[in-house]
Amino acid sequence: MPSTLPPDSLAWSLLLAARAVAAVRDGKSLTEGLLVSAGEAPATRAAAADVAYGVLRRYGWGDFILGRLLEKALPHPEVHALLLAALYRLETRPEATHTVVDQAVAAAGEIAGGAFRGLVNGVLRNFLRQRESLLAAAAGDDEAALQHPRWWLNKLRRAWPADWQRVVAAGNAQAPMTLRVNRRHATPAAYLARLADAGIGARRVGACGLLLERPAAVDALPGFADGWVSVQDAGAQRAAELLAPAPGSRVLDACAAPGGKTAHLLEMAGEAGLDLLALDIDALRTRRIEDNLRRLGLAATVRVADCAEVGGWWDERPFDAILADVPCSASGVVRRHPDSKWLRRESDIRRFAKTQAAILDALWPLLRPGGRLLYATCSVFPEENGGQIDAFCVRQPGAERLAEEQLLPQDDHDGFYYALLRKSA
Ligand SMILES: C[S@@+](CC[C@H](N)C(=O)[O-])C[C@H]1O[C@@H](n2cnc3c(N)ncnc32)[C@H](O)[C@@H]1O
Known part of the structure; x- marks a missing residue:
């Protein structure tokens, strides 16, 4: 049934944001979730995205507050997400509480034939009545106050005893x-x-x-x-600067989509260019490498391939330089992707580390003696970073660590890890 809500109303952006957040709670990325507003005018899309990002940045807080206000789990995921969106707006625009409640109730009219309008109204009014005590309780709960899952906070505390609070604050900031x-x-x-x-x-x-x-x-x-x-991001720009392949050399960018680092490598090589092969396992994302190179007027060979299945794409000619910007937890870029904090499970980190080790082991033999491999992640978890490279250097005594950088996220850049390795001649 078509909506009766005006497209420029707060109710409509709350509803669109709720649908996007419900999709994330169902395991989708926020980018996928926001496709619900793909057909809307730019201003409406921006308003919905603003609320959805805000909700996910403060998801720990919102979920805690709702846990206190609801007697049992709601049967309808969109209503739960709508309440999160309304709570977010109530906290960020406290001057407009009545409007926010009215608009949230209007949005609820569009879900399940309006069956939850009364509930949404009651829960939000209860929140306003009990606000002080609820906020005090939330301030005492790590997940609600610090906006990261508990297991994630524990990992950060262990890895960065002196810096973890700054890492958390940077993750909660706007990028x-x-x-x-x-x-x-x-x-x-x-x-x-x-x-x-x-x-x-x-x-x-x-x-x-x-x-x-x-x-x-x-x-x-x-x-x-x-x-x-x-x-x-400025942290991502370090990759090409660290690897700095000689103009004209033969380079592999093994996990290249959407091509930001590929393009930077080529820009740095100047007129001589590079004999660069850019791979990615994801066909849709690989197209974005081609789009980016076209806009920038740069040339590379681009292929859809699993870089770890070398037999499927390697022509047996060794590379002078390899960039392995491996799939990772993305724990260094949560300010750009707040959904990833809530989509990940602790067990995912071990799974990523295993994949990263397999990619490193597969690519190393493709490097010529004396060649350099840059291992890169946008993670702040040591098992994907220094721990991964320590273990690799034990497996490959011919690998010499030339440089290592762990950028923790802060105002100027996201969190990245780089290890530049040289293969003994
Ligand atoms: C961190 S992103 C790369 C970002 C890219 N280097 C840039 O700067 O724009 C990691 C990429 O690795 C790709 N990927 C994951 N596993 C892969 C594999 N086995 N082989 C090739 N690409 C892979 C993903 O599809 C994703 O695009």
């Missing part, structure tokens, strides 16, 4: 938008001036990054369509 300037077109300083002319404030970060004062639509960025800049 900035950072650009990588394509050095084939401009220096970062020259592009900074172009941005200023366009009224976009930014500052330098890293060797060729610019951090915007406020996120902007890519179409508003001067020269974006012509490949002058790409959107890439």
Whole structure:
């Protein structure tokens, strides 16, 4: 049945956000969940995304509060998610409590024939009545106060006894938008001036990054369509800088989609380019490598393949350099993907570590003697990072560790780990 809610109403964005959050609770990524608003106007999509991201950033808190307000689990996942969305709005816009409650009740009218309107109204009014005591209780609960699953917090505390609180705070913050300037077109300083002319404030970060004062639509960025800049976190930009393959050399980017690091490697190689093979196991994501290279005017061979199944794609010619940007927990980028905190299970980390070890073991023989392999993750968990590389160096005594960086997430960049390994000649 078509909705009777105006598309620019708070009720409609609460409902769309609730549908997206319900999809995440059902195991989907937030990007997939937000496809519910794909047909909407840009402003409506942005409003729904804003609420959905907010709910997932504060999911631990919302779930705790609802646990106190509901006598039993709700039979309808969208109603549960709608209550989370309304609680989020009540806390972030306390001046508009009556509007939020009314709009949430209107949104509830669109679910299950309106059967839960009274419940939504009652739960939200109870929240407002008991707010002080509920907030006090939430402040005493780790998962509610720190907005990360308990097992995740325990891992962070063990790994980073002095820094874990900063890691948690960075994970709960809103991510900035950072650009990588394509050095084939401009220096970062020259592009900074172009941005200023366009009224976009930014500052330098890293060797060729610019951090915007406020996120902007890519179409508003001067020269974006012509490949002058790409959107890439400053921490991710370290990969190409560390591997820095010689222009013209033969390079494998084993887990390349959507191609951010592939493109950076090629930009750095200048006119000589690279003989670069970019693989990814995911066909849809692999198409995004091609789109990105086309926009940037760069050339590489792009293939859909499982990099660990070497027999299926390798032509027996060794590589001078390999980038292994392996699948991981993404625990360093939760401020961009708050859904991942709640989708992961503790057992996933062991599973990732096993896959990463298999990829490393499969790729190492493909490197020429004297060649360099950069192992990269966007994780802050040691078993995917230093622990993984310690174990690898025991298995492969011919691997020499040239450099190792663990970037913990902070204002200027996400969390990344890099280990640059050299194969003895
Ligand atoms: C961290 S992302 C890569 C990001 C990319 N390097 C960039 O900078 O844009 C990891 C990628 O590994 C891919 N992947 C996972 N397992 C793979 C495998 N066995 N072989 C090739 N690609 C794989 C995933 O599809 C995903 O696109």
